[in-house]
């Protein structure tokens with residue numbers, strides 16, 4: 001049985017598109033003329049990032065260029081997604097160091113636990129987000145690459161108020 | 166122990182709980198009966214001397230004006246001990262504060278972190294802040310023997326290491342040098358630490374001051390898995406714990422067993438165990454069935470899956486009947502493996518199974534008569550003896566006809582034609598030595614560290630060991646493999662669990678009558694025929 005079509009009669013003032021189109025155009029005009037334009041001309045213009053932004057890592061180094069990491073194993077232990085690989089070893093002077101240190105930034109959830117747990121303030125998250133790569137392998141940062149990073153490191157807490165009170 | 170007519174036991178109250186202990190018991194030990202572990206450094210249950218010098222175990226005893234060290238205080242009737250009173254706690258906290266004055270707090274790179282009594286007690290006593298402004302004394306690290314490193318700054322001068330060497334190993338080459346905050350552990354001038362039991366000083370060290378060189382920086386304590394096991398180095402069968410990381414043995418520690426090794430083990434055993442499971446292993450079942458058609462003989466050994474290999478081997482054995490022949494077994498095979506092999510050999514009419522035991526130097530720990538590194542360098546010669554094994558010398562003889570079965574012997578010294586004239590040559594092994602080249606079938610089996618099982622030690626004590634590692638490739642425990650071959654021949658069932666294998670062995674082998682897997686527990690139990698251990702040349706030595 002074919003359904004019945006119910007025809008609703010509306011006054012012209014309500015059913016005409018002219019009113020709605022005019023309203024839309026007025027919004028367009030208002031934004032066009034407004035001094036508060038939001039469109040950003042990326043990449044010519046870049047975001048000003050907050051100091052606590054959590055992006056890809058950077059390894060701190062000693063004055064002689066050696067990574068500060070002492071291969072304590074705390075960051076691979078605390079990392080909730082298990083994306084840090086560490087193989088500790090002994091160097092010529094008998095110090096403990098990371099023979100292999102890799103972070104899979106693709107798997108990382110940027111929680112910041114590694115930075116928080118590090119006893120020697122070696123590994124840091126970075127104020128950085130431009131990380132496009134052509135392959136997934138390139139997302140695994142080895143120690144050399146972590147040391148080479150130049151962006152600012154993340155401030156995980158406000159030095160004025162470390163306990164966030 | 167009771168002195169002139171004194172009672173055999175005393176009853177005292179520790180932290181509000183009444184406990185009755187043999188008289189002569191120290192309060193620190195009595196407290197363990199009520200589940201209270203009093204913090205301690207210098208006290209170690211395996212070291213007879215108790216200098217009461219660390220002052221960590223101080224407890225309050227009602228009616229006594231001062232705190233008493235519980236490691237030397239004898240329990241007495243009606244004593245009321247309080248281990249957790251405010252005074253006792255404060256005293257412990259001060260001890261920790263003093264110990265931390267010069268401690269480098271290098272837990273992040275210390276191999277004891279996570280298993281360290283200084284770390285633990287610093288938390289327990291809540292000693293988290295230092296009131297000391299002076300710079301710390303720095304001493305650095307030293308090599309105390311060819312395989313042990315000494316990190317002087319971490320040492321708490323408990324002297325356990327010195328007293329183990331002096332009072333247990335009766336070797337006075339280790340001393341405390343200097344005094345006060347300059348004190349450190351060193352060898353006596355002109356002497357070297359070179360004792361076959363010296364590795365135990367690393368185990369008694371309550372902190373990370375003494376570390377085996379081959380373990381330094383290898384693994385954090387929380388990265389390791391542990392399995393209760395037995396040292397296969399010699400027929401003493403010291404109880405050990407195997408620590409593994411990423412399927413590799415990284416450390417071996419003695420496990421207490423008053424009847425065998427007390428708290429200790431020898432250095433040979435330690436090194437021998439760490440080296441097990443290195444090297445190339447047999448990983449796939451191989452058969453020589455003349456190609457893919459499965460009905461022929463000859464041709465090359467080719468890898469197949471387990472079902473094919475077991476079917477083919479069972480078919481061959483079935484067709485052979487009882488031709489007699491010879492067998493070579495390893496004295497390192499477990500009781501279960503040897504039992505199943507014996508069952509198979511009986512079926513084939515093979516009476517003797519030769520085993521050869523490598524020999525080495527012996528070493529004794531003077532104060533622990535049960536612990537001795539014995540000349541036989543094999544775990545289970547006694548077990549091999551139970552199952553018709555025959556001690557042999559010289560290269561294995563593989564020239565007989567009939568069936569030839571080899572269980573995990575590397576066939577050192579065997580000639581090119583070893584097993585060439587046998588009607589059927591079955592090789593069950595963890596590795597694939599050249600002499601297995603003439604085998605008709607090779608079945609890859611797990612080492613003792615990769616399975617559960619038991620060994621029989623020199624005095625007939627049956628001791629359990631537990632799986633610490635995953636076997637490589639398709640290798641499986643020998644008893645699992647052999648029970649499947651036998652099941653295909655209509656003899657018993659295929660077992661997947663060591664309990665099943667042990668049960669059948671206990672039911673059929675008189676030496677193991679009455680024993681159960683759960684019954685022998687983690688400390689082992691004597692076999693029924695302990696008196697007549699056939700395989701060990703050294704029984705009673």
Ligand code: SF4
Pocket residue numbers: 075078079080081082083084103107108109110111112113114115125
């Ligand atoms: S930020 Fe979090 S997820 Fe990323 S590496 Fe560190 S701990 Fe792991």
Ligand code: SF4
Pocket residue numbers: 068069070071072073074075076086098114117118119120121122123
């Ligand atoms: S926590 Fe710091 S020192 Fe420890 S392994 Fe990670 S980066 Fe290295």
Ligand code: SF4
Pocket residue numbers: 319320321322323324325326327350366369370371372374375
């Ligand atoms: S090295 Fe270890 S066992 Fe020896 S005195 Fe120092 S802390 Fe004690």
Ligand code: SF4
Pocket residue numbers: 396397398399400401402403426430431432433434435536537538539
């Ligand atoms: S005495 Fe024998 S069983 Fe004990 S640790 Fe040494 S080699 Fe191993």
Ligand code: FES
Pocket residue numbers: 204205206207208216217218219220221222223234235236237
């Ligand atoms: S354990 Fe009692 S004083 Fe050291």
